[in-house]
Each structure stands twice: as C-alpha cells, then as structure tokens.
Amino acid sequence: MPQIMPQQKLLLELLVISGDIAVPDKPADTTLWRTINECKELGWLTVREVTPGYFRVIVTDGGRRVIGAPTGQKPNQQWIKA
Numbered sequence: 868m869p870q871i872m873p874q875q876k877l878l879l880e881l882l883v884i885s886g887d888i889a890v891p892d893k894p895a896d897t898t899l900w901r902t903i904n905e906c907k908e909l910g911w912l913t914v915r916e917v918t919p920g921y922f923r924v925i926v927t928d929g930g931r932r933v934i935g936a937p938t939g940q941k942p943n944q945q946w947i948k949a
Contacts, residue, residue: 869909871933874902879911882926883936889921906930 871879878899882888890899903924906912911930917923928938 872905874898875906875911876934878902878906879926879930879934880936882912882924883931883934887923887925889917890924892920892922 890903894900903912903914907914909929911927911933913925913927915923915925931938
C-alpha cells in the first residue's frame with residue numbers, strides 16, 4: 868500500500884467527518900485539486916460532476932481504510948482518536 872502524504876490524509880479525514888464536498892473546477896492547478904487527483908488515482912476518492920463547473924468528491928471504502936476509519940458508515944467523528 869502506498870504511504871499516505873499529510874495533505875492526502877487531511878483531505879480524507881475531512882471527507883469522512885463532513886461527508887461529500889463540492890469543489891469548483893477552477894483553478895484546477897491548486898494544491899486541493901492535485902491532492903484530489905492523487906487520491907483518485909490511488910482509488911481513495913471518487914469525483915463526479917454534479918453541475919457544470921462543480922464536482923462532488925466522495926471518499927471510498929479504500930480511502931476510509933487507509934486512514935483507519937470505519938468503512939460503509941455515514942460521516943461522524945467517533946473514529947478520531949484524541
């Protein structure tokens with residue numbers, strides 16, 4: 868399994884805690900989009916266009932596993948260790 872980078876872990880944790888997010892496609896060369904694309908290539912995220920110019924970013928069970936979050940659950944903070 869590839870080693871997770873800090874920005875990837877942060878994005879995955881955000882998605883697990885808050886649920887899906889909508890992200891505008893401009894500018895696509897930001898750190899956020901680079902991280903989204905890295906995670907998508909690793910199978911940790913799914914990205915779907917919901918309306919022209921906006922994309923829904925969804926964490927997969929593989930993304931949940933890589934950060935140690937329970938799979939197949941709705942967003943919550945119960946898995947985070949203090």
